Amino acid sequence: MTAAILPALRKPRLGRFGDPAFRALTSAFALLVLVILGGIVAALARGALPALAKFGLPFLASAAWNPVKENFGAAAPIYGTLVTSAIAMLVAIPLAFGIALFITELCPAWLKRPLGTMIELLAAIPSIIYGIWGLFVFAPFLQAHLEPAIIASLGALPGIGALFAGPPLGIGLLTAGLILAIMVLPFITAVMRDVFATVPAILRESAYGIGATTFEVVWRVVLPYTRTGVLGGIMLGLGRALGETMAVTFVIGNAHRIQASLLQPGTTISAALANEFTEAVGDIYTSSLIALGLILFIITAIVLALAKLMLIRLEARAGA
């Protein structure tokens, strides 16, 4: 150690300029993050300009998508993005809460690490794998078993029956939402587990000490203490779900339509981009797709920023 370090220290080759130079180098690369984000916004805004200039604000509300007449609107992809993400959240949040509760309160110590690793593996599987699995395994399963049952039971109800009307196709908004739920589950679970672990042991032990059940400890002590962190984790998952591309593209059906039924095909912003961008002909078509990208980036950036702010608030309290 000393033999390696000392000669290096003795020679002031770079003299006094070494330190400012290294500092400038590292700060330049740190600022690169700012440049990239600024560049993304600028490039997308510039690309979206022709479409936004032509269609104006009604672009957001129009469900038209006609490449031949060059008439485009963002309503259908925005609707699909929001609906699939909502389904994903409805399914993933309770599951994530259950798994986090199991890991922090119930699971024996030897099982904690393997379970944590397994969650991280679920998060590491690339989205195209979820896509191919969804298309060839999950969608046929839904079509053959789950969807007929849903149509027969929920589809017959007045009111909400419209959500579950139509033939069982296997692909569509519901399938995409369920695949998204699997994909965001590990992210939400990991955050919940981590923030549950920040609860001071004394709070938890006091509650157990006065005879509270596991559920009461989690519901009345752990959850109120970690509320902002849990919300931050949910927003983080939502940010992922909104922007997820490949898995959705495989199973959504890619139809620019707004329909009440969740069993019918639709599209999302990212799926429309993945499917149509390289084949788009004409400046307005390309520009409309870039405008969709800009909308997606703005939505996800806001959601992620809120998530970050909530998690920072919890960190600040845990540190204090």
Add this chain to the structure above:
Amino acid sequence: MSAALYVRRRRRNAFVIGLAVAATTLGILWLALILFALLRNGIAALGPDLFLRMTPPPGSKGGLLNAIAGSLVLTLVGTAAGAPAGILAGTFLAEYGRGSRLAAVLRFLNDILLSAPSIIIGLFIYAVMVLPMGHFSAWAGAAALAIITIPVVLRTTEDMLGLVPAALREAAAALGAPRWKVIVIVAYRAALQGMVTGVMLAVARIAGETAPLLFTVLNNQFWSTDMNAPMANLPVVIFQFALSPYADWQRLAWGGALLITATILLLNIAAHLIAARSSSSR
């Protein structure tokens, strides 16, 4: 305390615990189902042909050689460009920017970039590289992957440098080392294992990225080593072949999916083992 209340609380508790166990089982089951489907469908495509032949036209025999090679090149170039940038940026946040406002803002922005939809990164590179150059290219694909690498490596580098004990830095500074030498010779060496883990996780992340490659490197049915031209790569080949109506192509897509997943899971497990070893040796 009434007995009825006690029973009700116990019952509700048992119910919730049952749901938690069920949720955990479901999570594990999902992972197992996906891995099982990958193995069952992927193994059928495994064989020497997969590694020795090019992607075929529909209806004839072939493999994924050009796509495997292309993915290796893209991942390698993307990591080579993105990882050093991420390490240097992380160094600034951990060593020079600690507690400063600028660093807090950059850290915040980095987290947004880290979770930004990857298809947006592809769109960005399309606008700044593909359009001006006039054609799709492997350089553009590698650039998109590099941009995805930077925030991942930045984050782990900063975290790992933050774990280096201040006493080590102070000892080096007391010997008269300037700050940059303290960082390069002492802090980097102490945090090396964690930084390597971060780079491995970044490689695992970009190896399977598909969306940012769609509009940048596109795909190539043939062997190509020209970085200025479209290049075959596993994710986009899987995307095209899986959605095609041809059984041969779908089989190759499953083979490619198995290859990618196996690679990524091995990288992740290796990264975890390194991280576990470094935390137990301290």
